[in-house]
Amino acid sequence: MATENTTTAPATPAPAAGTSGAKMIMTMGGLGLVCGVLIVAAFQLTLPRIEKNKAAALEKAIFEVIPGATTKTVLSEKDGRLVPASDVPGGMHYYAGYDDQHHLVGVAVEASGQGFADLLKVLYGYSPDDGAVVGMKVLESHETPGLGSKIESDPSFRANFEALAVRVDDAGTGIRNPVTLAKHGEKTQAWEIEAITGATISSRAVTDILHSSTAHTVPVIMSNLQTLQSSQPEGGQ
């Protein structure tokens, strides 16, 4: 048994009494169990605070992507129509933003997709008056620091989302010119997103997210303008 243990490297002195495999497994298993309990406890204890922080961050982001909005109301989609969010549990939210005169200035929508690394989650604001995306904020990202993370900080990339034209087609069910990606310095159309040099994949990820999200949400927003305009704002910033 232990005396015939010739597989260990001769350089390392064999332990005086070789520990049995069962004991090693028991030790690691026991330690794993304790560590698991610790992690679950930490998760449970911090969860309420984390949720609160995320909700506050979202609230702030909504007013950031709809410039000029001071109050908002939350709606959800049901069979192509927008109804108060409380009627559709678990549904996707449309955050309608209003200015001081209760005039609708924009609608913020969350969208997500695969980034270069892990899930990329953004919030964008759409202005029906301008027929354009008027603001975009990255809510969650694990893009490479210094490269892909520029989608949050690069001023010229951010400028893409100050007035990104997204208009419904004549039938009102699709987008006339879907959002597409252009190489850096080659943006010619109002519906193109100019990529960041060195962060093409992250730029493309943002483009794809907006492309597929707006294709669905913009027709919904445009066909529900009446509902959006008449919905009562629920309170301020």
Add this chain to the structure above:
Amino acid sequence: MSEHASPASEPTSMDAFLKGLWKENPVFVMLLGMCPVLAVTNSVVNGIAMGLASAFVLVMSSMIVSLVRKLIPNEIRIAAFILIIATFVTVVDYLIQAISLDIYKALGAFIALIVVNCNILGRAEAFASKNPVGLSIADAAGVGFGFTIACLALGSVREVLGNGTFAGIRVLGPSFEPWTIMALPGGAFFVLGGWLLLFAWMRERKAARA
């Protein structure tokens, strides 16, 4: 690590604490755990957050390693240490999210990377696995705070020069043109080099006077 240099007499907790804090400062003397030091110390707040998060993981894992040191078979000790360290890194990940999402975003992937900070496994292997709990905590706290001070030292210089602010408060007038390089990774090397130069010069002066 330099355990061979430990004195023959029984070390006290204070000695163990001060050793890590200054004489064997993990960053300025040992040059260990450089990756997070260089990467996220572009502001005072980020530097302190990174330092304290690492210190928390260091102290907690050293305590647990020291507590269970007699139960862990020698063959699997490294795996066991990593498991303990990874647990506290996950805990600190949740804690930072609960404290501030902005800091969490700023530190990004470097929170998860605390698990591979060689200071932590180094202290577990070289100190905590051989010493009683109290002494291990003192040692870990010394290294942890030494690391935090180093992150703060880099973060404050980089924020003041790179942004004209200290912890968000403007200290240099509006006519100050920020040195953008200081906020970028390259600036970290310059500032670290500057601090190392200062400490080397101080040591030399002290040696010359003695």
